[in-house]
Amino acid sequence: MNIIAKNEAIDTHNQPKTAREVIAENVQLLIEQLEAGHSEALTDYLNAMSRFHHYSLGNILEIARQRPDATRVAGFWTWKNLGRSVKKGEKGIRILAPIIGVRKKKDEEGSRDITKQNSAVLCGFRSTYVFDVSQTDGVDLPSMREISGDPGENSARLAAFVCSRGITLVYSPNIAPALGMSYGGRIAILPGQSKAEEFSTLVHETAHELLHKAERRTATTKTVRETEAEAVAFVVGKAIGLVTGTASADYISLYHGNASLLAESLEVIQKTAAVILAALEPTIEEKNDAAATDELAEVAA
Incomplete structure (x- = not known):
């Protein structure tokens, strides 16, 4: 290889990656993460969440009526087992718990099938009390890893892109504990997130708006x-x-998604990511302003 050819090879190697290449690499990284299985953070999170009960609609309404701002509720001893204690003086949230009894079958029925000699029956309900996480102190509950970094001007560009598509963008605390919601022509974002989390949430909801409307929403x-x-x-x-x-x-x-499912949607994921990334490219005015700023900095130096 002569010097010119060698330099050309080096220049080619050092060229910035195209958007298509960046998207392909990042998709492959996500596939590898999914193939690796649950992270330690997710395993800890799932173990903690398995301790919480799933409440009936009636109890959910009771919790909402008595403490509208409740996000995660559990009984006194469940909190204890999670390393948290109910604060002194806190008033519990009253719900109804089932009373389960045992119905014994007659000897002749039980003798025919020993596994069915007794059966559990609902005898009634009793009042019990649960507490919201805000009413407790102690170790932090396990959580999944958060996204960090500074999206910079990309946040404003993404918001402008969303609006340019005729999608209304609002910030509402009422959607908690969800970080974002897509309603088809309207996106709601939970305020108070970090800049990185808010940007990622908005990208997620924007993807829903671009991908999951009309026929495709019902078909997936x-x-x-x-x-x-x-x-x-x-x-x-x-x-x-x-x-x-x-x-x-x-x-x-x-x-319950996995690498195989992601691979099946590869084309729409790549196309949608490309559309959003193109919208995040600086405008000509922004590029000119940046160039002017650089020139002034050089003169000042």
């Missing part, structure tokens, strides 16, 4: 929709330099 499962939206959020977040860790893989796993 929730698992598919959440896998696709979070994969787009992961790809875009990585492309602008956010530190994502395994947060997206953990989220997809919570919705």
Whole structure:
């Protein structure tokens, strides 16, 4: 190889990656994370969440009526087992717990099938009390890894892109504990998130708006929709330099998504990520302003 050819090879190697290459690499990284299985953070989170009961609709309404701001409720001893204690003076949230009894069968019935000699029956209900996490002190509950970094001007560009598509963007505390919601033509974001989390959430909900409308929404499962939206959020977040860790893989796993399912949606994920990344490119005016700023800095130096 002569010197010119060698230099050309070096220049080619050092050329910045195209958007297509960046998207492909990030998708592959997410697939590898999913194939690796649950992260330690997700395992700890799932173990903790398994201690919480699933309440009936009636009890959910009672909890909402007595403490509208409740986010995670459990009984006194459940909190104890999770390393947290109810604060002194806190008033419990009254709910109804079932009273389960045992109905004994007659000897002749039991003798025919020993496994069915007795059966559990609902005898009634009793009052019991639960407490919201805000009423407790102690060790932090396990949580999934958060996204970090600074999206910079990309947040404003993404918001402008959303509005340009005729999608209304609002910030509402009423959607808690959800970080974001997509309603078809309207996106709601939970205020108070970090800049990185808010950007990632908005990308996720924007992906829903672009991908999951009309026929495609009814033709796909929730698992598919959440896998696709979070994969787009992961790809875009990585492309602008956010530190994502395994947060997206953990989220997809919570919705029972996997690497195989992601691979099946590869084309729509790549296309949607490309559309959003193109919208995040600086405008000509921004590029000119940046160039002017650089020139002034050189003169000042």
